Amino acid sequence: MVDEKKVQQAIRLLLEGIGEDPAREGLIDTPQRVARMYSEVLAGMDDNAAQHLGRTFTATSKDMVLERDITFFSTCEHHLMPFFGKVHIAYLPDGKVTGLSKLARTVEVFARRLQMQERLTGQIADAVMEELGCRGAMVMVEAEHTCMTMRGVKKPGSSTVTVAMRGAFEKDEKLQNQFYQMLRH
Ligand code: ZN
Secondary structure, three states: OOOHHHHHHHHHHHHHHOOOOOOOHHHOOHHHHHHHHHHHHOHHHHOOHHHHHOOOEEOOOOOOEEEEEEEEEEEEOOOOOEEEEEEEEEEEOOOEEOOHHHHHHHHHHHHOOEEOHHHHHHHHHHHHHHHHOOOEEEEEEEEEEHHHHOOOOOOOOOOEEEEEEEEOOOOOHHHHHHHHHHHHO
């Protein structure tokens, strides 16, 4: 749970630290606004994937399911700046499938906390594996990190791509290629 009082104090101090006047009109409510915003963008800390992925449907097909272009926004733990983009989730069902909305919820559980892109990718793959009891899962995350694109050499629009493979995907190049091919269509 975000301690909004504490965050408000910290933002007031931050404004002083950067040479601003926390009492001026435009900033007077900023600590309160930022605290409320953090409560929302970090709400994933109080949520868990099992609750969403626990809702499944029976399925006899064992063929790959791919849900692509799930939009997400997260916060980089190194700079407290947003990173955002798309998540693609593939899995090999073993009796159970779930809906796109449940996968999207799962992405939010892990995106709405301080994160690293690599960890976010792995956590989504692990949750899908565990909660759906599937034979394999593969997750790709494509994201723009504002901590990089807002400063220095990185150009806006450039993206970082991470992949996590679990179960049958780990050693099966055919499955991996099928994932990449399905993504392109
Ligand atoms: Zn960063």
